Amino acid sequence: MNNPSPQKLQQIDIDKIQILTDIDKTHQSTVSINLIKYESQIMVQKSILLSSLQTQQQIQHLHNERQALQELDYPSINKIIATKKDDLNIHLFLKFEKGMPLHKLLRNVGKINQKFSTLFFIQILITFNYLHENGWLYRDLKASNVIITQEFRVKLIDFGMAKKIEKGRTSSYCGTIHSMPPEIIKNDGYEYDYSFDIYTIGILFYEMLVGKPPFGLNVQGIEQRILEGIKEDQLSVIEDIKIRELLKNLLSHNPKQRPNCQQLLQEDFIIQNNYNEIKKFMENEEANLNSYKSDLYDEEIYLYCTQFAFNENDNDDFDF
Known part of the structure; x- marks a missing residue:
């Protein structure tokens, strides 16, 4: 570590x-x-x-x-x-991270196509692998804590719930209700580890693909829905079978059955979706994602991601 x-x-x-x-x-x-x-x-x-x-x-x-x-x-x-x-x-x-919070992007575009959802998902996985390797549990992954820049880079903000556990565990009740794992919802003193974050990554990936989290947002009865787990009919709206299976693993009711970040980054699905290119892109600000430039969908995302970026003009004022 x-x-x-x-x-x-x-x-x-x-x-x-x-x-x-x-x-x-x-x-x-x-x-x-x-x-x-x-x-x-x-x-x-x-x-x-x-x-x-x-x-x-x-x-x-x-x-x-x-x-x-x-x-x-x-x-x-x-x-x-x-x-x-x-x-x-x-x-x-x-x-200051120039770009748009992911929840506002989702509000504007509804849902994000598979290509770009996977791009953001892999960047989030790489980020959380770094966090976990350095002993940090994040505990509050949600769309409003992710900024998407105009270059399609992911930026993770707000570490108010983060905790250093290294090889240990913790039992604090915290997080945001719609992405809390079932073992936290039970609030019975269970000592959890990095599997908490893995579950929340699954919730956010689903939300990007479908346009809403699987169990709703602060709706009545959400705790019971989380305890019942993800249903086949909820997964069936996602066409890609590999993604459905991946989400099943991420959202496993049993935290011990959830893969860790290193295991996930070795999955064929991740490797086949430009993992090496994405990692280089994340770690080098001069790098470009050439394989994404030809997709017309990126123009729509680009417009929204630059909507709240500040542009300095000659008068030293700032425009939204």
Whole structure:
């Protein structure tokens, strides 16, 4: 297992920050996320109210998030630039990833065709293989935590639920309901491992292909549906038999039967769908995905992925 050295953080002067726009406010305004300009840099500022950190678990989650962002260094993982604490907030300053959150892309295009769903799926698998090799469990994979750039690169953001377990296990109840594995839904103290993330990868792959997660989004009775497991009629809407079988394995009710990332990356389906080209593409910003350039579908995705990217003009203003 690798032990990456923590990244050196930049010093930030709060008084020199220019707020460009509010990206998101959640949890009754205990967390705010703004796009900011600091000197010549565009970055994301995530601010957490100190008064909202009322339990040891909340404090630990914040510590884990900072530790993960500092330790992990891979092109598809959002990078931390700086941290700052004042009288009211703890601030995390993060790299701004140009592109569109996957949930907004899905909202605009409905579902994503097999070619591009598989492209994003393989990038997510490679990313999670890196996480797991370095001892990190992510625990909150969902479409809103994945950015798709205009070059079709996957960027994983928001490490608020991440935890370093290395070769161990954990039993915390956490995640987002629609992608929680059945062993978490039961909430009976089961100690889980990286198989948690494998299940969530399966949920997201299905959502990309079909346009919605298999058990719904926060609907009544979702816990029971998850406990009952994926049904044949839900899988039958996917034409490719190999993908159906793959999803069965990813969404296995028994966590011990789910393959790990390394096993998945050795599957014929992954190798045959340009794994080597995709990995080189992820690890080299100058690389192109030539085999995807001729697909007309990418024009539609490109338009949506650039919709919220900022373009600097001569007046130093920013347009959506």
